[in-house]
Amino acid sequence: MAAAGAVDKRRLAWAPTPVTLLFRYSSGSMTFRFIHTADWQLGKPFGRFSPELAAQLRAARIDAIGTIAAAARAQGAAHVVVAGDVWDCETPSDETLAKPLDAMAQAADVTWWLLPGNHDPAARHGLWDRLRAGTLPANIRCLCSAEPVEAAPGVVFLPAPWESKNPGRDLTEDYARKATPEGALRIGIAHGGTVEFSQDAVQSSAIAKGAAARGGLDYLALGDWHGHKRVDERSWYAGTPEPDRFPQNAPGYVLSVEVAPGAVPVVEPLRTARYCWSADRLELLAEGDPVTRFEALHDQSFERRYRLAKVEVTGAVRLEDRAALLDHIGRESHRYAHLETEHSRLDTLIEAAGLEAMGAEGSLRQTAEDLHALSEDAAADPSRRDEAKLALDLLMTFAA
Amino acid sequence: MRLDAIRLRHVRGFGEEGVALEGFAPGLNILSAPNEFGKSTLFDALRAALFYGHTRAPKEIKSLEPDPGGGAPEVTLELTTQEGRFRIDKRFLRKRMAKVTDLSSGRVVAEADDAERWIRNVIGADTPGEGPAGLLWVEQGASLRQPDAAEGRGEAVLSLLGREVQDATDGERSRHVLARATEALEALVTAQTRKPKAGSPYARAIEAAEALRGEVAELKAAVHASRSLREDLARTEDALRRIEDEERSRDRAERLAAAEARLGEARDRRAGLAALRIEAERSAAFAREAEEALSALRDEQAAAREARRTLGEAAERAEAAGGKRKEAVAALDAARADSAAAAGRARKAEEALAEARRAQQAARAREGLERLRRDISAAREARDALRALGPPAPPPDLSELEERHTRFLQAEARAEAARARLIVEATDGSLRLGGEPLEAGAERPLSAQSVITAGAGIRFRVETPAGAAEAALDAARAAYCEALHAVGADDLDGARRSAAEARAREAERGRLKESLERLAPEGFEALEDEVEALRTLAEAADEAPSVEEAEADHEQASRALHEAAGRTEALRDAADAAREAQARIDGDLRVAEARWQDALSRLGPEAAWPEALAAQDARLGAAREAAAAAAGTLREQAAALPDLAVLEAEVARLRQAVANARDEADRLRQDRARMTTELRHFRAEGAEERLAEAEGQLEAAEADEARYGRQVRALILLTETLGRAQTERRDRFLAPVTAELAPLLGSVFGAGSLVLGSDLAPETFLRASADEPVERLSGGTREQLAILTRLAFARLMAKKGRPMPVILDDALVFADDDRIARMFTALNLAASDVQVIALSCRQRVFDDLGGTRIRPRPLNGPG
Structure with missing residues (x-):
């Protein structure tokens, strides 16, 4: 199990450590290694959770900066590129703005390259103006202009910052027109969904396929997709380093990227998440112990106090097993950072043995049978059937 | 037990x-x-x-x-x-x-x-x-x-009721479940209406969701306002930057300076033009003056000639007027003489008339004197008669006497009635009372002492005691006598006669006084004076013409005098008019002479007048030429002067533009400061973060609300289902109790049964x-x-x-x-x-x- 906030050492074990030379020249060419991350969304409030948990989740996102800095050091990377949505909103509070800066300043050996994204566009008098108006730590560079900037000798970053919530065009289109010194590595940094997986095919600001190739890029560091994802051999989404929702992708990573002229970039995902957000479906059958099945859902890689889990229980289960499962979930929920279950689609099998606890023929038995019949009544309103299931659960609880 | x-x-x-x-x-x-x-x-x-x-x-x-x-x-x-x-x-x-x-x-x-x-x-x-x-x-x-x-x-009863112990256990457990379900339900909703219970988690979730909806709406508005403010601020800064752009400012200043220079030059030229205009106006004035002088000279020469002609005419008219005046004076003098003669005649006629009137007056005075003398005589007779009547004596007042006489008669009647009466029934004719013979049938009252005689030697003295009526009669009589004495009469008739005589004397006295007043109202001396005056008047001569004749003569003389005076007056007016006409013509003559002399003094000898007129005409020609030249120069210069109003408008416009730019810059700076402050305030509030947080909280609250709602519906379903089941079972297992109760009810009420509740x-x-x-x-x-x-x-x-x-x-x-x-x-x-x-x-x-x-x-x- 990984310690919260620590870099997964097992995954980093292969890295050539320590990397004292950031640029390795081979046959007259050089290699540039950096950390690619995105979608920190600092200051995200997590208001749907309890105030305590929300505060912990907010803190975890700031703590992730230290984890990323450690990953960079471990990888021998002196640069961390954050490909948009560094902050969660355009106008974060001073505290939300300042604390991450302090965390980045603490990692003085790392240069942080911050790109405005759709959540925190570089609109006039937005947070980026506030950053520039203040005293920005020397190791923090804001990529608020779409002008190439030399990150290191022979390495040019081509940022595509968002200057508004809706730029209305594919900002990577400009890459082809941006001239860089002959032989320099061209690394694009952009934010936004790609046309490929954008649900909205006509999304005007979506990044078209082949953007890296058209822009003559050696690597295109992308942000917006919260899981890490390879778009093409030179284009990657890093995902968020600290998950913030229940997606079915792979959040909680940063990418260690090694770029060399003419070579396909070498990209290595590194786990950085403190919290694990999981969304699972538990399909139950009449046979088998549902409690055991539930327990098997979540491995031990994360302590449950760092797990936010959403479980939809479906299928069919015997009445007594259902009661046992719900009772178990009720007790287990206290161990989780957050646990929510949905079992309205879980059917209950009523057997004689299952009703033994209700007595042979008493009013409780009669009530259980009536409620079960209603829950199974195909002619009844679905919400009424759902209420009958819940009433049956409550009956079992009260009669226990 | x-x-x-x-x-x-x-x-x-x-x-x-x-x-x-x-x-x-x-x-x-x-x-x-x-x-x-x-x-x-x-x-x-x-x-x-x-x-x-x-x-x-x-x-x-x-x-x-x-x-x-x-x-x-x-x-x-x-x-x-x-x-x-x-x-x-x-x-x-x-x-x-x-x-x-x-x-x-x-x-x-x-x-x-x-x-x-x-x-x-x-x-x-x-x-x-x-x-x-x-x-x-x-x-x-x-x-x-x-x-x-x-x-x-x-418990003890219930434990016996069911067919099996299990039933009883189920009953208690069922009640327990129902109680818990009811408790859980009523912890969320009210027992009666099933509305969310105040203070319950359900109500709190609803309230929280409602409050969060409001908060989210407010925060959305704040976020929107913040975004709008940032956009406004950016626009303001862009506008300010445009205004403060140095190149534009410099260009604006240069354009203003050039316009001001053009305006200055134009104003200088306009000042020069003013001098030309003054010169042109002066030349024109000279020409007008020359023209006026020429015209005046012509008028003056014409007037002088007119004066000379007028002088001649005036002299002629003066001479004619003098003749007329002399004629008028002579006629007036003749008329005055006629008038004096007529006046003499009139005076004489008037004197004759006065004499005639005096004679008439004397005749009337003599008649009056005679009548007056008769009046004086009558008056003296009246005065003497008055004196003969003696001093006035008012007639006596008989009212007291009359009243006392009446009371006396009344007392006498009452005494008479009270007296004894003598009634003669038969008499031989000798019967007398107090000497008065009495006939048979006579009836007489008897006084206090009456003497009755009957023939010779027979004498009766009848005495009756004095009564109250008699005393009253005596008193009335005494009062009556006293009243008679007071008026100096012996009896009432005498008194009445004396009174009538006195009244006749007083009437005569009145008549005489009235006559005297009428004849000599102012006394005899006045009458004597009047007599004397009339006597004087009456002494006039008797040989005077009649008044009528005198009045006719007088009227004729007066008419003649009046006519003579009228003629005199008319002639006096004519003479006065002649004098006034001569005086007026003499005035005209003097004025014409003065004018003529004045013209000569100013214009000189008449022979030099044409030459002076020609010289003045030449000056006019020169002045007109000078004025035309000056006007031409002015027109030329004016035509060449730029439009000053246009130049001033341009300068004003450019100055206003500069001022506007300055004001706009000031306003924009103020706006920028204000918006910057407001933006700082928005940042301090962290509205966007709070919005995201509130939206998350709202999501959770709405989920809670839905969850509690579902739970409430499930609990209601459970309690209703369980309650039904309990009722059915209760009815079933209470049958033994009912069976035991039936005979007891029958013994008391004859028939009937009881339904027992679950308790x-x-x-x-x-x-x-x-x-x-x-x-x-x-x-x-x-x-x-x-x-x-x-x-x-x-x-x-x-x-x-x-x-x-x-x-x-x-x-x-x-x-x-x-x-x-x-x-x-x-x-x-x-x-x-x-x-x-x-x-x-x-x-x-x-x-x-x-x-x-x-x-x-x-x-x-x-x-």
């Missing part, structure tokens, strides 16, 4: 002596005793022994003490259970003890807490009001309370007439139903091997005679299976109850 005996000591009024109730039968027992005997004390002591631990001292126990500091309350019960006969001994408050003794062996079965447990096992409860006793016993004043199984009171309390009384809720029945019926239900429970328990006595403490208090007899029958019917102990103070009524009489005796007395 069956009660066999109760013994008390040191319990309230029973004190040291105590009381013993023994010999309770298995069936019906009656303890009938008057009030204050202590039946309720027996009831309370029985409950104390069965339900209160001997170590406890609640108020129910303390109330058993006879007196403070008295003996400790002791209660002994003997009872029979399925295990045998036992005695329970208990002492409370002091030297506390509890003991159970097996009466068959004398062995102490249990002591202290073990004894309490033993009792609890037998009774099935350890609290008053619980267990079968709570169900079956009716304490005094509670007879109307229906039995109910709440709080475990019906075993009667709910509805079903009769042939109607189904009635028990709470609406009369007090007596409710009381009887309560007792019958308890008896039914007790019968059922007895049949199930768990007998328990029914104790009724003054229970049948509302029953009428007929109904109480029926109840007695029912009690006897029930007592065949159940021990019934009835306590009553109604001794005579309860004599008919039957059963076993329990007679209390002192505890230490003979048994």
